[in-house]
Amino acid sequence: MEQRINVLSASYFISSSSSIGNGFVHKDGTLIFEQTVSEGSALLLSVYQHLGFNYPKFYKMDNLAKLGWLAAENLLTGDFKHESYHPERVGLVLANTNSSLDDDMKYWNSVKDIASPSLFVYTLPNIVIGEICIRNGFKGEHTFYIQEKFDANFIIQQVNYLLDNDILDACICGWVDFLEKDFKAVLFLVEKKAIDLAMAFNAENVTSVFNLSA
Amino acid sequence: MSGRDVFVIADNVFSPLGKTTAENFSGLKQNRSAVKPYQYRSQAYCASLFDIGEFPASQTGYTKFEQLLIASIQNALGLSGLSALDEKTVLIISSTKGNIGLLETEPVTPALHERIGLSTSAELVAEYFGFQHKPIVISNACVSGVVAILAGMRMLRSGQFEHAVIAGAELVSEFIVSGFQSFQALSPQQCRPFDKNRDGLNLGEGAATIILSSDKKYEGAIKVLGGGISNDANHISGPSRTGQELANAIEVALKDARFSAGDIDFISAHGTATQYNDEMEANAIALAGLESVPLNSLKGYYGHTLGAAGILESVISIQSLKGNFFFATPGFEETGVTKPVNVSAGAFQIPAKNLLKTASGFGGCNAAVVFGK
Incomplete structure (x- = not known):
């Protein structure tokens, strides 16, 4: 049951990419942080501190939102200029396998005692999109898909539709998944104009960035 | 489009x-x-x-x-x-x-x-x-x-x-x-x-x-004419204070359908009956110029069916559109939102051509879809 591919040509560009995995952080394909930590949430805290971010709301997020938020900060650090876009014209297309299951299990454990509203609010996968939008003021279209595994062609189709049909001018897309010991975020900033070092937004480039490891 | x-x-x-x-x-x-x-x-x-x-x-x-x-x-x-x-x-x-x-x-x-x-x-x-x-x-x-x-x-x-x-x-x-x-x-x-x-x-x-x-x-059947999706960028569990972002999604949906506000005959609202949702939604509907359009919320019949709600309420509203017969908003008696939107307390019949369905949720998300004859 393969998805049909409907990508004729790559007309858009990957201006930046960001990935966070078990023990490493990449920015635009370059390794910028490496640490052997056995536990995911400890690694996320190390990344937050190492990259010098200062955003108190980070501490109240669940692991999935922290992971996606950090990957988005890393993605947008540098050349991205918020003021060059209308907030309504920047959006997100994200996917993962495990939805919000990491937080779902923590929330369900809290129910045995007193149900925690601060855990419950993160029991939806799209909350990570909300956190990235709040941080950056992005107000455009966004969707969270659940997929068995990363499907570069599917993500490219969705983003191309939004850019082709003038629904967005820029789109952040990719994968953010966190379940216990396994986690991975890979985000792409896709724009209509090529800036320095921009790669074509196509399956080959997206897949090669997705498969980077430490 | x-x-x-x-x-x-x-x-x-x-x-x-x-x-x-x-x-x-x-x-x-x-x-x-x-x-x-x-x-x-x-x-x-x-x-x-x-x-x-x-x-x-x-x-x-x-x-x-x-x-x-x-x-x-x-x-x-x-x-x-x-x-x-x-x-x-x-x-x-x-x-x-x-x-x-x-x-x-x-x-x-x-x-x-x-x-x-x-x-x-x-x-x-x-x-x-x-x-x-x-x-x-x-x-x-x-x-x-x-x-x-x-x-x-x-x-x-x-x-x-x-x-x-x-x-x-x-x-x-x-x-x-x-x-x-x-x-x-x-x-x-x-x-x-x-x-x-x-x-x-x-x-x-x-x-x-x-x-x-x-x-x-299938020419002659009800059509899906357009849609829009937006984010509040405000709060993960509370909606926008102004409703501007849901209004943006509605405007994108109308533009996609090549419509103006005057083309909408009926709104199937999200209407969850929480203080914040309904206030925000009424603001958005007014901002989109739709405050006089009759609307209902089906939540008093079905409760909030969460991830199914957008489809369930669209299906019922499409049936309504076919028969020009629209359902009440159970529980609604006296308006409790700042903007005077046109909530239907009882069922009614009007000749209708097009309808708008709205939805909003946690994470600051909003969506709107237009159906028409």
Whole structure:
């Protein structure tokens, strides 16, 4: 049951990419942080501190939102200029396998005692999109898909539709998944104009960035 | 926007009010509500839940969530005359929590993690019917259903597929009841959307399916004309203070349909009956220039069916559009929102051509879709 591919040509560009995995952080394909930590949430805290971010709301997020938020900060650090876009014209297309299951299990454990509203609010996968939008003021279209595994062609189709049909001018897309010991975020900033070092937004480039490891 | 016309060719609502759209429509015509009182941890709440006898016949190997999807899809597919085996057909599933109830009864193992997964359910349902392509799963809080309809519309417009089977389902597990209760979002009575005395929402179980086609032979059927999706960028669990972002989604939907506000004859609102949602939604409707357009909220009949709501309420409203007969907003007596929107307390008949369906949810998400004759 393969998805049909409907990508004729790559007309858009990957201006930046960001990935966070078990023990490493990449920015635009370059390794910028490496640490052997056995536990995911400890690694996320190390990344937050190492990259010098200062955003108190980070501490109240669940692991999935922290992971996606950090990957988005890393993605947008540098050349991205918020003021060059209308907030309504920047959006997100994200996917993962495990939805919000990491937080779902923590929330369900809290129910045995007193149900925690601060855990419950993160029991939806799209909350990570909300956190990235709040941080950056992005107000455009966004969707969270659940997929068995990363499907570069599917993500490219969705983003191309939004850019082709003038629904967005820029789109952040990719994968953010966190379940216990396994986690991975890979985000792409896709724009209509090529800036320095921009790669074509196509399956080959997206897949090669997705498969980077430490 | 460009593209081919997208027709609504069949649908289903599988709810405590009935197993088909027709059964549901006749229940609503008798002003029947599925919302009943229950208790959780000695606090009263109201919800629309399946009684044992109302649930689909059990099928081995499928969870309740999957059985609900299968029952809804089966009925709609039968009515459409389409075959799931058709190469040009895509299956799209929407839900917020799917199989999460399994956490309450099963030992937590890696196998359970996978069994809970929405893509596992979608694959099983796709295989049950023999769909030829990998199913698409959307989980975007309470706008999931509207987003799924828009995803299907676009795949047909772009010519990627010719038919889309779009199904949403939600079960009300202890997980969900405890969470909404912890938010103090549950009303102890039947909910009262847009009313002065509204005090929270009712939860609801159900499934709904809508089947779309770009085949010209369906000319004359109700069309999906456009849609828009936006984010508040304000708060993860509270809506926008102004409603501007939902208004933006409505405006994008109208533009996509090549409409202006004057073309909309009826609004099927989200209307959850929480203080914040209804206030925000009324603001948005006014900002979009639609304050005089008659609107309803079906939440007093079905409760809030979360990831299924956008599809379920669209299906009922499409039936309304066909017959020019629109349902009441149970619980609404006296307006309790700042902007004077036109909430219908009772059922009514008007000649209507086009309708707007709105939805909003946690994570600051908003969505709007336009259907028309």
